[in-house]
Amino acid sequence: MDDHSLGVLMKFDHYMPVPIHFGWGRLSELGEVAASLGRRALVVIGRGSVRRSGALDRALDSLKGAGVEAVVFEGVPPNPTSMVVYEGARLARSERCDLVVGLGGGSSVDCAKGVAVAAVGDRPVWDYVTGELPKKALPVVAVPTTAGTGTEANPYAVLTNPDIKEKRALNRPPFTYPRASIVDPELTLSLPPRQTAITGMDVLFHALEAFVGNRSQPVVAAMAEQAIRGVARFLRRAVRDGADREAREGMSWACTAAGMAINGGGTTALHGMEHPVSTHLDVSHAEGLCALSGPYLRYLVDV
Ligand SMILES: [Fe+2]
Structure with a gap:
């Protein structure tokens, strides 16, 4: 491999603000991490694998133990759509959630990022994909259960708009960076x-x-x-x-x-x-x- 550090006259910016909590069993620290960011969490999950594996129960136990209330938003599909984000945002608003936890594969975490923006924005999430700048967003905690997207360490959330058959990244730093990520290899077993x-x-x-x-x-x-x-x-x-x-x-x-x-x-x-x-x-x-x-x-x- 080329050594990119040997260049001359280098000029670049580097910004990666996400605290990463990496290691076996660290899902148990979700409550403590979440409690520093909010009091009532929308927990965004997919179509049931985190229920079957027990990861959801452990996440909810950890949140409860730290005094964080939880509302589960279930059923995010593999390619999350702007409509699913809309439904999640509506639930977050009606339940007065002040924090979003994305627990699952990249689709659940990306959906959580979209929900965090849409829940407090005054426009549909796709407007923020195509150029509108959010003024604020709920904090997101990313808890990936696959080793795939890496969304826990960047500001990208890939969303699909089925009306116009388009798939693009919602990329609005700092709002779409997770405020913290828990990377627990046990969840991938x-x-x-x-x-x-x-x-x-x-x-x-x-x-x-x-x-x-x-x-x-x-x-x-x-x-x-x-x-x-x-x-x-x-x-x-x-x-x-x-x-x-x-x-x-x-x-x-x-x-x-x-x-x-x-x-x-x-x-x-x-x-x-x-x-x-x-x-x-x-x-x-x-x-x-x-x-x-x-x-x-x-x-x-x-x-
Ligand atoms: Fe990818």
Whole structure:
């Protein structure tokens, strides 16, 4: 790999304000973290896996133990839509929530970011995607249960507008940065092999794209390298044996490191090409990336 720290006349900005609480069992600290940000949390989850795994109960216990009330918003689909965000925001307002917890895969956390903006904004969330600047947002705590999007370490929330068949990132720092993220590898233990594999490839492509992109800089390169090495070492192991704790931990860190890499470096044409694919076809983001990666990587080798 090129050493991006050896450049001359470097000029770059770096900003990553999210406190990351990384380690086994740290879901138990959710209540303490949340209590520093609010008193009544909207807990945004997907379609039931965090219920089945017990993660939701543990999260609710932790919140209750710290004196934080919780309202659960359940049913976020794999590609969260502006309509789902609207429903979540409406619930947050009617329940007078002052905090949003995103517990689940990237879709739940991204939806939580959208809800946090829409709940206190006076416009539909898509206006904030396309250019309107929020004046405020509820604080978000991100608790990822997959090693995939890295949304816990950046201000991006990928949302879909089904009316115009468009998928774009809500990217409104500082409001869409989580105010804190809990990255607990234990939460990934129940992820099935296929999901582990494709979300792990999302990690790889975040790191690769940030590294080769024209906004790469030393911090981006360092985080990307951590992520690429982590995927190379641990992804196969995590797919073959989901109970391999060292591999799960390695992938959780690779995911967060890749999230930090795209925080500074962004993504490139591969993610740009993928978003229309998973908007128009019934595939996940990671499946779309895998399908497009062959031609993209051949293009990279050529340039
Ligand atoms: Fe991605």
